[in-house]
Amino acid sequence: MATHRQPFEVIYASQVKQHLRVIERRHYALIRRTVEMQLQFEPDVETRNRKPLKRSVGLAARWELRCGPQNRFRVFYDVDHERHMVYILALGVQQGNRLFIGGEEITL
Helix, strand or coil: CCCCCCCCEEEECCCHHHHHCCCCHHHHHHHHHHHHHHHCCCCCCCCCCEEECCCCCCCCCCEEEEECHHHCEEEEEEEECCCCEEEEEEEEEEECCEEEECCEEECC
16 A cells, blocks of 8 residues: 655745856756755655755755756755755855855855
């Protein structure tokens, strides 16, 4: 007998719109599709591209999802099991060993 898993609702923080402005528009659909596919079920299960953060990036995020060409996009999020929600808190771009969120470099 198959069990029905309730999907998590994905909520984007308002500042994510500003973070998207520095990313080419052609990547938007890929990022959104990856977020929905990867975080709808078991968003806090570690995978090759989904990891718990070992240190804070100045956000309330506890998780990071990597996606896009060469995994250069970083989606920072937190999970609320009680409400069954995933909160997308920031979207960044990794360039070499540097991370940019909204065009500003973030120190890791």
